[in-house]
Amino acid sequence: MEKPGTNLEKYENKDVDKDVDKDKDKNEDKAIKSANSCCFLRAMGTLEKDELVRNPDYLSKDLTSLKFKLVYNIIPLNFFKSFVEKRFPTSYHHLIARTKHVDKIFLEEISNGVEQVVILGAGYDSRAYRFSDRLSGIRLFELDFPGTQALKKKRLKKLLNKIPENVVYVPIDFTTRTIEDVLKESDYDAKKRTFFIWEGVSMYLTETAIDLVLKFISENAASNSSIVWDYAYKSFIDGEYMPKGGPEAADHAKKNGEPYIFGVKRDEMAGFMKSRGFEMISHLSPKDLENLYLRRKDGKIDGNVHQYINVVYAKVRNEDEITSTNRHKDLELDLFDLKTQKQKE
Numbered sequence: 001m002e003k004p005g006t007n008l009e010k011y012e013n014k015d016v017d018k019d020v021d022k023d024k025d026k027n028e029d030k031a032i033k034s035a036n037s038c039c040f041l042r043a044m045g046t047l048e049k050d051e052l053v054r055n056p057d058y059l060s061k062d063l064t065s066l067k068f069k070l071v072y073n074i075i076p077l078n079f080f081k082s083f084v085e086k087r088f089p090t091s092y093h094h095l096i097a098r099t100k101h102v103d104k105i106f107l108e109e110i111s112n113g114v115e116q117v118v119i120l121g122a123g124y125d126s127r128a129y130r131f132s133d134r135l136s137g138i139r140l141f142e143l144d145f146p147g148t149q150a151l152k153k154k155r156l157k158k159l160l161n162k163i164p165e166n167v168v169y170v171p172i173d174f175t176t177r178t179i180e181d182v183l184k185e186s187d188y189d190a191k192k193r194t195f196f197i198w199e200g201v202s203m204y205l206t207e208t209a210i211d212l213v214l215k216f217i218s219e220n221a222a223s224n225s226s227i228v229w230d231y232a233y234k235s236f237i238d239g240e241y242m243p244k245g246g247p248e249a250a251d252h253a254k255k256n257g258e259p260y261i262f263g264v265k266r267d268e269m270a271g272f273m274k275s276r277g278f279e280m281i282s283h284l285s286p287k288d289l290e291n292l293y294l295r296r297k298d299g300k301i302d303g304n305v306h307q308y309i310n311v312v313y314a315k316v317r318n319e320d321e322i323t324s325t326n327r328h329k330d331l332e333l334d335l336f337d338l339k340t341q342k343q344k345e
C-alpha cells in the first residue's frame with residue numbers, strides 16, 4: 001500500500017531502529033510495511049457507522065504509522081473504500097472479517113481456559129492490549145521481525161505508557177530460526193495449554209517452514225492447544241484461479257518482494273492438518289466469512305473478502321482421545337453388527 005521507496009517508519013523511529021541493521025535485510029523492511037498496511041486497513045474499518053461491519057480493532061489507528069494516521073484523520077471513509085476497492089480489491093473487507101473471526105475464537109479460547117497465547121508474525125496485532133482486562137494470568141508471546149517489534153513497542157509506550165507485563169516479545173526471522181528455538185529461549189511453557197494465532201503469513205512461506213511450525217505445535221504443545229491460521233487456495237498460488245482482487249494482490253506481493261508461494265487445495269486441508277497432528281474445528285471459506293462478519297443491519301453483505309483465502313481453526317490431536325474415539329466407534333460397529341445379526345436371525 002505504501003509507495004515503493006518510502007519508509008516512513010525508519011524516518012519516524014531513527015532511535016529505536018539502531019539495533020536494526022538498515023542494509024542487512026530488505027525483506028524485513030518489506031515485512032514491516034506489510035504489517036503496517038494491515039494495521040492501517042483495520043484502522044480505516046473502525047470508522048464504519050454500522051457496528052455489524054465495523055472493524056473492532058480500535059487501537060489500530062494509534063499503532064499505524066504517522067502517514068497513515070494522517071489519512072485516517074482526513075480522508076472520508078467512502079472515498080477511501082472506493083480507492084482501495086480499485087487498487088486492492090477485497091483487502092478492506094477482508095481485514096474486517098478476519099479480525100472479527102480471530103477475535104471471536106481468541107475470546108472463546110480465553111473463556112475456555114487457555115493459559116498461553118502465541119501470535120506468529122504478530123505485526124500490529126492488538127489483542128494483548130485491547131483485551132488486557134480478560135488476560136490476567138495469561139502470557140502472550142508475540143513473534144515477529146525485531147524491526148516490527150521495535151516500532152510497535154515505541155508506539156505502544158506512547159499510547160499505554162508501558163508494555164503490559166504479561167506480553168513477551170520474541171524476535172524471529174522465520175526463514176533462519178525455528179519457533180521451537182526462539183520459544184525455548186523465552187519463558188514459554190510447553191506444559192501450558194496454548195492458543196496459536198497465525199494470521200496473514202502462511203502464503204509468504206515455504207511448505208517446509210509451515211511444516212516446522214505445525215510440527216512444533218502438534219508435537220510440543222500441551223493437550224487441547226489449538227491454532228487459527230489462514231491459507232490460500234493452491235489454484236490461486238498456481239495462477240489458475242484468479243478471482244476479483246487476486247491479480248492485484250499477487251502482483252503487489254511480488255513487487256513487494258514477498259511473493260505468494262504457499263497454498264493448499266481446500267478439500268485437502270482436513271487431511272493436511274490430520275497428517276500434521278491436528279483435527280479441524282472449523283474451516284471457513286470466503287463466503288462463510290462474508291456471511292458471518294460482513295452482513296449489514298439492512299441484511300446486505302457490505303463487500304467481499306479475498307476469494308482465495310480460507311481460515312482454519314484446529315486443535316492438537318490428543319492421542320488418548322483418538323484411541324478412545326476409535327474404540328467407541330469400534331464398539332458402535334460391534335453393536336451394529338450384533339443388531340443386524342439378530343435381525344437376520
Ligand SMILES: C[S@@+](CC[C@H](N)C(=O)[O-])C[C@H]1O[C@@H](n2cnc3c(N)ncnc32)[C@H](O)[C@@H]1O
Pocket residue numbers: 031032034035038039120121122123124125143144145148172173174175198199200201204
Ligand atoms: C501481512 S503481515 C500480518 C501481520 C499480522 N498478523 C496482522 O494480521 O496484522 C505479516 C507479518 O509477518 C511478519 N513476517 C513476515 N515474514 C517474516 C519472517 N520471515 N520472519 C518474521 N516475521 C515475518 C511481518 O513482519 C508481518 O508482521
